[in-house]
Amino acid sequence: MQLPVRENIDKTVRLLVRSTGFLAIAILGGILFMLLWNTMAFFLQIKPLDFITGTQWNPSGDPALYGILPLLVSTSLVTLGAMVIAIPLGIGTAAFLSEYAGSKLKGILKPAIEMLAAVPSVAIGFLGIVLLGPGIAGLTGQSNGLNALNGAVLLAIMALPTIVTVAEDALHGIPDSYKEASYGVGANRWQTLIRVTIPAAAPGILAAVMLGVGRAIGETMTVLMATGNASAFPKGFFHSVRTITATIAIEMGEVPYQTTHYYSLFAIATVLFLFTLIVNMLGEYFVNKYRKYHSA
C-alpha cells in the first residue's frame, strides 16, 4: 500500500476514535445541561428554601407543595437499609469464595451469584409483592408489607452480585506474599483475612460498595413496586415510602409539559445526580487514601 493512503487511514481512524470519545463527553454534558436548565426553570417559580425544607411533596394539591425532604428521606432509608444488609453479606460471601471455598465450589457459586445480576428488576419487584411483602406483613401484623424494609431487602439482593464480584476480585488479587508474611508471624486464617487481606484489598472493596450504593440509589422499578409509594412523610422502615426515582417514574408520564410540576421532576433528578456524584467522589477519595500504602 502506498504511504499517503496508509497515512490517510491512520488519520481517519484517529478522527473516528477521538469523536467517539468526545461523543461520550458530549452526551454526559448534554444530560447535565438539560437537568440544570430545567432545574433553573423550577427555581424561578419555587423558592429553593421551600424545596429543600418542605416536608410535603404534593404537586397536584392546592396549593401545590414541592418539599423534597420526604423523598430524600425515603431514598436514604431504602439505600441505607440495603447497604446494611448487602455490605456485610457481600464482603462475607466474597471472603468465603476467595479464601475458604474450594475451587470446585467456587466454580459453581461465583457464576450463580453473577447470574443473580441478570434477573430483571421487575422480576425482583414482583418477588417483593408476592413473597416478601406478605411475609413482612405477617411478621409485623400490618395489612401489607410494601414498605421501606421490603425495598431495602430487594435492593440488597440486587446489589449483592456487584459487591460480591468486585470484592472477590479485589481479595483474590492480593498477592500470596502478604498472606505468607502474615502466616509467617503466626497468624491464623481469620486473623490474616481480617487484618491483612481485607485491609490490603480495601480500595477494591470500597469500589465494590460504592458500585452497590450507586445501584441501590438509582434503582427504580423494584422500589416502585415494593415500597408502597405513599406520599406521607416516611416514619421508618416499616412504613411505606416513596423514593426520588419512583416519584419521577410515576409522575413523569402524566405531568403536563413545561409546568412547574414538570420542572420539579428535573429538580429532584438533579438532587439524585448530586447524591450519586458525592457517593462516587467519596469512594474515589477513600480509594486514593488506601492506595498510598501500595505503590512502591
Place this chain on the structure above:
Amino acid sequence: MTDHPTKLSAHSVNLWFGNKHVLKDVSVTFPRNQITALIGPSGCGKSTLLRCFNRMHDLSPDARITGEFLLDNQNLYDHGISVTQVRRRVGMVFQRANPFPKSIYENINYGLKINHIPKTERQGIIENALKESYIWDEVKDELQKPATRLSGGQQQRLCIARTVALRPEVILMDEPCSALDPLSTLKIEELIVKLKKDYTIVIVTHNMQQAQRIADKTIFMYLGEVVEAGDTKALFEHPQQEMTANYVRGRFG
C-alpha cells in the same frame, strides 16, 4: 561443630505435590546458633524443604509430606501441635521482601498483636527489633510512613525485624538477597551473621559466594535429594562427591 548441638532436623522426609515427588528421603540437621546454607540448582527442592519447617505447605492442598521434622526433639507435625505456635518458634524471611501494606511501625506491631503481647511492651520490642536489624537509624523518624516506600534492602531488613521481634528460635531465609543490589546484600549478610548468636539460621541461596561468606555449614541438594552436607569450607574446597564439585565450581546449575 561439636559444641553446637542440633536444633532443628528432618528425618527421611518425602514430599509430593500431587504426583510429583519433590523431596526424596531427605535427612538434614541444623546446629544451634549456626548458619546453615542450602544450595543447589533451581528446582532441587531446597525452598520446598525450607518451607516444611514452618509448615507453609499446610496451605497447599495437594502437598503430601511423610517423615519427621524435629525442633528440640519435638515433631513439628504432631497432632496437638498448633501450627501458629510452630510459626512463632520458626520464623521465616521470604525471597521477595513482603512488608504488609501498612506503616513501618504497624508491620512489626502486627505480629506482636497477633501473639497477644501486651500493649505496654510493644513499643520497646519494636524499637529493639529495628535496632537489631540495623534499620533503626534509617527509619526512626518516619515509623508511620508506608513500608512500601522503603528501598528493597530496607524492606528486607524490616521483614527480618518483623521476624526477630517475635523472638523465634529458628529463622528460615529463602534467598533473602536475590532481589537486592550488592550493597544491600552486604548489609543483610552482616545482619545475618550478627543474628546467629541468638538464633539458629537456615538460609537458601543461589549465591555460592554468599554461602561461603556467611554459612558455617552447607548442604548441597540436587533433584530433591541431599547430595552432600558438611562444614562450608570443607564442602567448597574438598567436596566428596563429583556432583558437588561440579556445582560449586560452576560447571552446572
